[in-house]
Amino acid sequence: MIRAEGITKIFGPDGQSILPLLEQGMTKDEIQAETGHVVGVRDANFEIEAGEVFCIMGLSGSGKSTLIRCINRLIEPTAGRIFLNDGESGEREITAMDDGELRELRKRDMSMVFQHFALFPHRTVLANTVYGLEIQRRNAEESLQIGRRVLDMVGLGGWEESYPHELSGGMQQRVGLARALATEARVLLMDEPFSALDPLIKVNMQQELVRIQKDLERTILFITHDLDEAMRIGDQIAIMDAGEVVQIGNPEEILINPKTEYVANFVEHADPTGVLTAGTIALRFDEDQFKRVDDSGDLIYYVRRSDPEGARFGVDRDQRLRAVVPAGHRESVELVGLDDIAERAADETSDGGRRDDLALRCDEQAVLRTVLKGRSCSTVPTVVTDADGRLLGIIDEPELIRGILDKKGHGEQADSNGAGVEPASGGESKP
């Protein structure tokens, strides 16, 4: 949908003249000290798919606002190219548009939420909300209807005729949000749109935004200071430092594999339970970790090497999981999907006890939080299987603890131990 190539913005009288210095690798501070120019954004490259939420994070002054303003050219980039591909009119280069084309783009294809709201003080809340529609020359009656609907959506029904200064900061911010949503543009540029909201409304708004984005296929660029927010709604996260995009990746990648110290510091306090997936934290089912104990029958039984007296896992010749025999049991116990356990927990184990005669099964995509929830009603290791029921790995207490505390899975650990064995993946691993 949006592709950026080498966007650079240098503030100052002659930005162009600074470009060679950037190539020589001078830092932002050096350039500022020597030439008085400020590097806002430095060689940013990324690609955003249609329907994605692209989060931009970074410390104050790291160039987030500058970058997002380059996308609709409220700020003219010093160098670099930006392309928009909305699937209909093919790929268009935003950085090559003339004034008229640019206006059309801003009117129909992109709308913006401002960090400092920038509501028109002389217009009522409703008149602010329909501003974009007014510029689109939409029928007034229809505009007002859309405006009212969007205001309801952001929880400001009943405030239509108030003026912005009569509203609290958080309410003003939601008017800014409504103004951007009303134009039905497919790309939303949002500069810290939830920063002034209380936690409760914030979560509501996040859910609303994700819903809008799903239903209406909006592509969203989203600046935030709140890492958990970025992790919750972002498909990709870009982390900026002194004008530079230092890492781009999905939330889990950023969390488990920060590229620099700066990123690591950033994610240190993130809540991993909503991000890490079972596939990442599970102890992989391979020869290094599991020992074959019994293959006399139809099934082949394995135990964990570090816990030979523990539960045994029986798989058939296709590596499909058939049986889980917890320690102290002779027979396989019942296997229940994580999704089903919630309902069952409600009526069967309502005494809150953890059962040792029930094993849980989940797929790779399940997040840590749901695994933890399931574990509250069973003491047996949770098994991770793929769509065909093949055993991929197991999650027991050590894996859960490591996931929460170190935000790490077993994959990297195997590497750092120097075992030299590629972590097993999919159905190819044949212990």
Place this chain on the structure above:
Amino acid sequence: MSELLEFLRQLFTDPFGLLDIPVREWVTDAVNWIVRTFRDFFRSYVSPPVRGVMELFQWALSSVPPLVFLALAYVIAWRAASWRVAAFTVIAFTFIGFMGVWDQMIITLSLIATAVFFCILIGLPIGILCSRSDWFYTVVRPVLDIMQTTPPFVYLIPAVMLFSIGNVPGLIATIIFAMPPMIRLTNLGIRQVETQYIEAAVAFGSTPREILWKVQVPLALPTIMAGINQTIMLSLSMVVIAAIIGAGGLGLEVYAGLERLNIGQAFVGGIAIVLLAMVLDRVTQGLGEKGPASRAKRSE
């Protein structure tokens, strides 16, 4: 040798006697030329609309019975400012009436209304142009300085030569004198609109014209109203001077009183002018402070 000595002596004692720049003659010639060339044009194309508007105002204001006028004044002042201002307005007008200069006040009011009408009509677009083009503003600025600082007496005579005596030349002089703040404050108001609002308008694809009328002018309105307020005040200050070349109303009352050494008559006119000035000032100020834009500003 003695010629050289004589020259040096004069250079020392009277250097400015050496050369005479005949500005006097130039101006006289220029004015004569302008008057000769443009008198017909001015008398047939400028006078009629000015006189027309003036007569319209005068007709409208004088056809309202005084009691209705007072009631209307009360409502307008109350809506624009507050009930205090409204009460003051009614008391001031009533007092003017009891001093016996009601009709003169109506004439002065219509003179001022006419002058302000033309100041806005011409000043607002020029002010807007100034705000959009630095180049244009650099050209306009010295002209405004000249208009504001040249003593009005200087252009009274050319005005008379062009328009003969009566209300029209007085009005023209008033318009020239009172227009600069309108232009300056319109320009200032628009330039002062915070960039964040302009940016927001730009981000939604507004054209320059839409930005002007939907964002800049409404947000500049309090400042523009301050310009109108100053224009009114300056017009009032020209009332007596305009009377010298034949304008009527309260100014004539003062001028005639002074000429005949009738201090009482002059004072009555003067008091009425001051009261009128206070009323107009409070009401227009209230108007400027009432809009949503200025309400927002105050609560910041």
